[in-house]
Amino acid sequence: MPISRAEIATESGDKLINRLCKHWAHKLEVEQSEGEGRVTFDAGSCLMRAEPGKLHVAVEALDEEALDRLEGVVASHLERMAGKESLEIVWEN
Template identity: 45%
Template sequence: MSTATAHVPTANASKYLQQLCKHWGHKLEVSFDDKAGTVRFQEAVVTMTAGEEALSVTVEAVSDEIRDRIEGVVASHLDRFAFREAPLTFNWA
C-alpha cells in the first residue's frame, strides 16, 4: 500500500469535508460526520479529519500511481468547493 497525508490550511475544514463526502456519496461508499469522513474508491481510501485551522487528508492506495491520481482528484474537488480560498495548499507527505 502507498500512503500520503496532507494538512490543508483552512478555517472551513468541516464544511469542505461534508461537501466533498456528500458529493462523492452519490457514486462511492462514504461515511462522515462534521469532524471526520471516509471515502472508498475502487483502489484507494481517503480519510479526512476537520480541525480548527486545517483539513487533514490521507490517501491510502494500492500503488504510488493510484495514490498520485487520487491526490489530484481530492485537490481539484476541494479547490472547487473552496473557490473563495482556492487554490488551497496541499503538501503531500
C-alpha cells in the first residue's frame, strides 16, 4: 500500500484534528484521542498527530491513484478547516 506523509507547520494541530474528525464522523469511521485522529476511507486511511508547532499527516491507500485522490481530499479539507491560517502542505512518498 502506498503511503504519503506531510509535516505541516501550524499551532492549531489539535484543533484541526478535532474539526476534521467531527466533520467526517457522520459518514466515515473515525477514531480520535488526545492529539491524534484516524479516518478510514473506502480506498485508504488518514492518520493525524499533533505536536507543538506542527501537524503530522500520513495517508495510506490501496493504489497510487487512490493515494493521489486522498492527498487532495485531505489537503483541501485541512485548508478549509484552517480558516484564515495558511497551511503549506507538501506530500512526500
